[in-house]
Amino acid sequence: MKILIIEDEARIAKRIERMTRDFFDKEVQILLSDSIENGLNTIENQSIDLLLLDLNLNGEDGFEVLQNIVAKSFQTIIISAYTDKAITAFNYGVLDFVPKPFDETRLVQAFMRFTSTEGKDSHEIQFLAVKKAKTIKLITIKDIRYIKGAGIYTELYLSDGRVELHDKSMESLEKLLPKTFERIHKSYILCWQEAEKLVIEAGGRYNMLLKNGELLPVGRSKYKEIRQKLI
Template sequence: MKILIIEDEARIAKRIERMTRNFFDKEVQILLCDSLENGLHAIEQHPIDLLLLDLNLNGEDGFEILQSVVVKSFQTIIISAYTDKAISAFNYGVLDFVPKPFDESRLRQAFTRFTTPEKQSNGNIQFLAVKKGKSIKLITIKDIKYIKGAGIYTELHLSDGRMELHDKSLESLEKLLPPQFERIHKSYILCWNEADKLVVEAGGRYNMLLKNGELLPVGRSKYKEIRHKLI
């Protein structure tokens, strides 16, 4: 696992590094950057799994990094004293916001969210960002009908019939999305507002009929849980 820490105060950066190694194993790869420029360069040069980001980098706004990497496949945890920016950060789909000053137990809580496969959504995310050429396009959460896994990407299927590719995996998105999004199959996350009824086919196959007439597969392990929710 490779983790990038972007923090301009060397003492705090070393403290975060120590706590990070305490939680994960001693062999985890940790990169330290002390500026916006170095952080962006590291992100371009190294495939990372987790970003730990301060929002005040020697007077530079860490939000510039957040806005530029929001479409990347890794998860982001903010560690910052700027708690007034927490809601905006969650809107960008960060996994957690750890306010300074912090202790090891609070940072471990954030790391647990990262390592836990089950959904632990904060419910505040307002949009997902997709990269279109050299620009970033924001997709409003309420416009998403369902999300389909597509290899290393995911497909965002929208209410107007369009489809956009996103860099984050289904597992990553499942942790971020609000409660109305339900994993119904290993390859599908559905906005529950779009569900109409379950359809049982010959051979014990299950599908979800959407309000627009589309059919999505339902996993066998999910069938009973979903059936109860529809009663």
């Protein structure tokens, strides 16, 4: 696992590094960066799994980093004293916001959210970002009907019929999406408001009929849980 810490105060950066190693393991690779420029260069040239980002870097705004990497495949945890920016950060799809001053217990909570397979239970994001050529395009969460796995990527199926490719995996999106989204199959996450009814086919196959007439497969292990929600 490779983790990037962008923090301009060396003492705090070392403290975060120590806590990070204590939680994960001594073999985790940790990269340190003390500026926006160095951080963005590292992100461009390294494949990372988790970003720990301060929002005030020698007077520079860490949101510049966030805006540049919001469509990347890795997760981001903000560690900042600027708690007034928390809502905006969550809107950009960060996994957690750890306010400074922080202790190890609070940082561990953020790490547990990163390692958990559970969805996020608060701070619902407002949009997902997708890369279009050299620009970032924001997709409003309420416009997403369902999400389909596409290898290490995902496809966002939108209410206007468009399909957008997203860099984050199904597992990463499950941690970010609000509870209105349900994993119904290993390859599908559905906006629950789109569900009409379960359909049982010959051979014991299960499908979800959507309000627009589409059928999506339902995993056998998910059938009973989903049936209960539809009652």
